[in-house]
Amino acid sequence: MADNAAPLTANAVEIDNVVKRYGFVTALHGVSMQIGDGEFFTLLGPSGCGKTTLLRCIAGFEDVSEGAIRLHGQDIAPLPPHKREVNTVFQQYALFPHMTVSQNTSFGLLRLGWSAADAEARAKQVLDLVQLGQFAERRPGQLSGGQQQRVALARALAPRPKVLLLDEPLSALDLKLRQAVRSELKAIQRETGIAFVFVTHDQEEALTMSDRIAVMSAGHVQQIGTPREIYEAPSNRFVADFIGETNLLDVTVSRVADGAAEILLPGGARLSCPAALGARVGQGHLSLRPERLGITISGQGQLQATVEDHVYLGTDTQLHMRLGSGEALVVRLQNGAGAIPERGARLGLEIEAGAARLLSD
Amino acid sequence: MAGGAPGGASKSEIYKGNGPKLLLPAWLFIGVFLVMPVAIMAIYSFLTKEFRGGVIWEFTLAAYDQFFLDRGLFGDEPPSIEWTYIGIFWRSIWQAGLATVLCLLIGFPTAWFIATRDVKARSVWLFLITVPYWVNLLIRTVSMKFLIRDTGPLNEFLLALGVIDTPLALVNTNFAVQLGLFYSYLPFMVLPIYAAVERYDFSMSEAAADLYASSWATLRLVILPVVKPGIVAGCILVFVPSLGAFLAPDLLGGAKTFMIGSLIEEQFKGAAGNWPFGAAASMILLTIVMGVLLVHARAQTKGER
Incomplete structure (x- = not known):
């Protein structure tokens, strides 16, 4: 990987001066960034820095107070979550406990109007990708934490979203597993070519997986750059202190x-x-x-x-x-x-x- | 087993071979309070009635015969089906079913509302739900009668508004009984559903919306199936006591709204009583309830597979 990622031609997501207020509290103060197509982009910062709020704004769970969010050039701010071509891997997975792994995975496809046969075939394909093919008929409760995490990933990847949002997906796993899943996640991202927006507070995760990182603090973007730029050329005191x-x-x-x-x-x-x-x-x-x-x-x-x-x-x-x-x-x-x-x-x-x-x- | 109990012996060693002994209190409890009363009722239903209540120890099918078959006034005509008691049962099932549906329609949104408040507000709402139940059911049912009688506040209010010219005759109707049942058992619907919704992880609703499900699809495909155990528990807790209720039908209904509970109550109370007949009616009611629960349990295990 080149240190300076090649300029990416298309932008999967454009965050344009987004402000998010909750009553008198401002969670995001005019945040802007461009996330390239096929890029592994990480939002890094301590808890309360606004990274998860920004992710939820992209997914549509939160309305933005000001500014625009564009998905492949189209403003998605007025769309409800179920009309946005983005999918999310939730921190605690939020799998549907009453459905099998296969039903969980094809849920989005069926809502999009796929035929049952097509949805099942696609679910099988994605489950094979995350190496869960043989668990298709199990229920989430019968799986380990690591396996559940893969189901969450498969479920979100199945509809081929334009952008995949990941909200601290590794934080519930133990250290050994977390390190193994890191490289796997990166490999899956390369294989699918889908832009990943990855939220974490773990700087090691961010440095090892990302093409680019946006370091956030108190609702502001502190610095956006490749892992090497962020580590070796921190722009301010916060970034230098937070990274490494x-x-x-x-x-x-x-x-x-x-x-x-x-x-x-x-x-x-x-x-x-x-x-x-x-x-x-x-x-x-x-x-x-x-x-x-x-x-x-x-x-x-x-x-x-x-x-x-x-x-x-x-x-x-x-x-x-x-x-x-x-x-x-x-x-x-x-x-x-x-x-x-x-x-x-x-x-x-x-x-x-x-x-x-x-x-x- | 690794990691034994502090005493040195592991749990499995303590329990080994002592299972039956340790289960004794539970069996004793079930035996004294569940099996024996039901067994006594079952036996009584096959005994001969004594004139002033009580039974004579002679086995007979007379009680069941009386329930299902009509042999004329003097018992000498060829038997035909006796519809009186079947009709009472049918009306009871219908009333209890309707009360269950009404409780569900009102109870689910109520439970949802409470479970989605913040923690402090929740306990206040739950307390408010239970407040009326500190008052005896009899008193509350009588109050309900005062509320809806011809000269009661409800009719006075409607008359004053000019909505009606003559008081609505609400007492002694199916409507009054239904109102009484609904009012008596609503919390039994709200509380189990509340418990289920309170445990519901709302990020599942977000996940469903994220996966292109509309609000309606989310409710139908995710929320309802996940909180279903609470709904089923609520329905059972309302349906079963409604079926055997006698206070509401006695006080709010009339002869035309007679329900099983009142029928059974009458057989054991006062001089006109017929214990074997009351016992037989109870056994038939029990069979119906067990049948409903069994069908539900079957459906549940099938769904799990």
């Missing part, structure tokens, strides 16, 4: 030009690093990725810090350190590469290329 681990340092910015900045670090060293759009001269926030900081003997490096604690994480060890200026800092060292410094050791820190980035607020 990061250290945020208060720094003095002396110059910003052409996407680069001159910075005065705590302790007095100078540093030039990339700057996010909107970063300004004056007080600023610097993001330092813990896995890209190197330790040296004291006196060398741009920062000086004392080791307060270490946490063993298997492949890595996390060093909790404190700068002379009092700020806490985390460094990740790969295990096996050398001795781990003792508690109380004074060390120098080398900021590797790509570790630092000046953020906008």
Whole structure:
């Protein structure tokens, strides 16, 4: 996969300045995005950020207060859910308990006026796709959580929607299963070519599966980009903090030009690093990725810090350190590469290329 | 079994071989309060009646004969079918069925309304539903009679409005009995349906709408089948006691609205009583009810398969 996803010709979904208010509370403040045909697009953010609200607006379970939602160019805002060519995989699956797996899967097809024979054939095809062919005559209650999740997926895929909406579909599965289903889901998305809009609060899920991610917070889109862009070039403090681990340092910015900045670090060293759009001269926030900081003997490096604690994480060890200026800092060292410094050791820190980035607020 | 009980012995070890002993209290309860009373009734229905109530221990089919066959005033004519009691049964079934349908039509939306309020409001509504039932059924049925009699508030109100010129004769009609049954048993419909709707996962309705089902199709194909156990329980809880009810028909109805409950009550009360006949009528009623429940159970298991 190329880092910069090729510009997608058709837009499956266009979200145009959508505002959603509940009484005096505004859940979405003018959100806009374009989701390409065949794209795996993720809405990522903490709970209450508006990602599920946006998904429900696309599905039609919520009316938008302002703005438009277009599906292949057609404004669907006035349509009720059952007239929209989108299907949803619900968080708790919402399978129909009184129907067999096969009946669940053909439910949408029969409502669309398919013949019973055609619907059954299509249901069988989709159930084979999610490897549930032999469970067609079971009821949802007789299946495991993982199997139920596949039924929900099959049921939503069967009518060949223009867009498939997935509302945290993996959150009810245990960790092992979740990891297996991730790659499977991605494979199914490629095979069907249907645009997926995937809602999650799990940044690892978002990074591993998505073509593009929209990071949301408090009803605003913070950043839209490929997983690599989001991780390596977070545009603001929220994104840097939410995606992966990061250290945020208060720094003095002396110059910003052409996407680069001159910075005065705590302790007095100078540093030039990339700057996010909107970063300004004056007080600023610097993001330092813990896995890209190197330790040296004291006196060398741009920062000086004392080791307060270490946490063993298997492949890595996390060093909790404190700068002379009092700020806490985390460094990740790969295990096996050398001795781990003792508690109380004074060390120098080398900021590797790509570790630092000046953020906008 | 892995993971035993705290005492060291696992659950299955405690229960092993002790099943019959542990079930004894349940069997005792069922035996004393269910099997024995029904058995006594069954036996009494085959005994000979004593003149002033009670029975003589001589076995006879006289009670059933009296119920089904007409042998003339002196019992010496060739038997023909006796329609009086069958007619009473038929009217009772019809009244109870109608009461069930009315309770369902009013009870389902009511239960739906309550179950879709927020948690605090729900308990208030449920409390309001049960408030009238703190008053004795007899008192409530008599009040109902006062409400609908010729000089009662309902007629006074309609007369004052000018909707009617003469009071509606409501007491002693099928309508009055129906009103009494409906009023007596409505909560028995509301509560089980409420319990079912309250458990209903509304994301299933969203899923149905998402899969191109209109509101009507969602109700018919998803909501009703899922809450069906509550509806069936409500229908049974209204139909069965309505069938045997005697307060409403006694107080609100007249001779023309006589129901099974009153017929049976009369046989055991007072000097004119005929215990074996009352027992026989009870057994026939029981057979009908069991038949209905059995048919339902059959249909249910067939649906499961």
